[in-house]
Amino acid sequence: MRIAVAGGTGHVGTHVAEQARVRGHEVIVLARSAGVDLAADAGLTETLRGVDAVIDVVNVTTLDADEAVRFFEATTHTLLAAEREAGVGHHVALSIVGVDRAPYGYYAGKLAQERAIARGDVPWTVVRATQFHEFAEQIYERAKIGPVHVAPMMRTQPIAAREVAAHLVTLAEGAPAGRAPDLAGPREERLADMVRGFARKNGSRAWIPAVPLPGPSGRAQRDGSLLPGPGALLGTQTYAEWLTSLPAQQRRRR
């Protein structure tokens, strides 16, 4: 098959492109660093001619609902319009477990993306996944008050991005399925333990307090709103196994 991966240079997108190539597919990467800005009218139709499926894993880093909605509506619109013109038969997108239960600004963007896909006329599959194991590193790097790293109190059932990627390629190989069953990791974790584990693995002895975030968003993190339901498919690699598989202490962190 010929598969286009929108966001094919990102955390999960890199794995998607790699897994698709390993399975013998021809891969086209769509990203700004590959010369395609999906938030603008990218003139993509010719690029997508002959493509069987598009896997959309683009992302914007924001907590602002308006910005998230603008980004996901614009990128989805660009892709779907070009797919329709080019005759692409399957649009596959990755969303997040709990987007309709937790009132984060970013999640408003993901919901807008899901709605745009369902309203569109390109046959589609949307799968929601839980946080990636790699999320712990993002929190370690970003959640800082001055020199102190903090971790939100959060219940999560994380999954390796590589396993999410393999599942996305499998979905793209199949027929459009609408909302596919949710995907999660094998066991529930506390985000603060994950962040501390990541820090220790990288040589940091920093004190990392678990902080309850205020308001409805913080409550959703603690009350299980982001956990998968009983019908979810589960990956196999635990967070601890993923951590062990990382190269040892690439650099010393504070």
Ligand SMILES: NC(=O)c1ccc[n+]([C@@H]2O[C@H](COP(=O)([O-])OP(=O)(O)OC[C@H]3O[C@@H](n4cnc5c(N)ncnc54)[C@H](OP(=O)(O)O)[C@@H]3O)[C@@H](O)[C@H]2O)c1
């Ligand atoms: N992180 C998680 O724990 C998690 C869990 C479940 C679902 N998800 C979903 O998974 C998806 C991917 O997340 P991620 O963490 O892998 O993302 P990421 O690492 O931030 O990568 C984002 C990708 O999007 C591309 N991109 C951004 N803006 C673009 C634009 N205007 N035009 C074209 N390409 C653009 C980036 O490439 P360039 O910068 O080169 O443009 C990059 O390839 C997101 O939709 C997210 O909601 C994430």
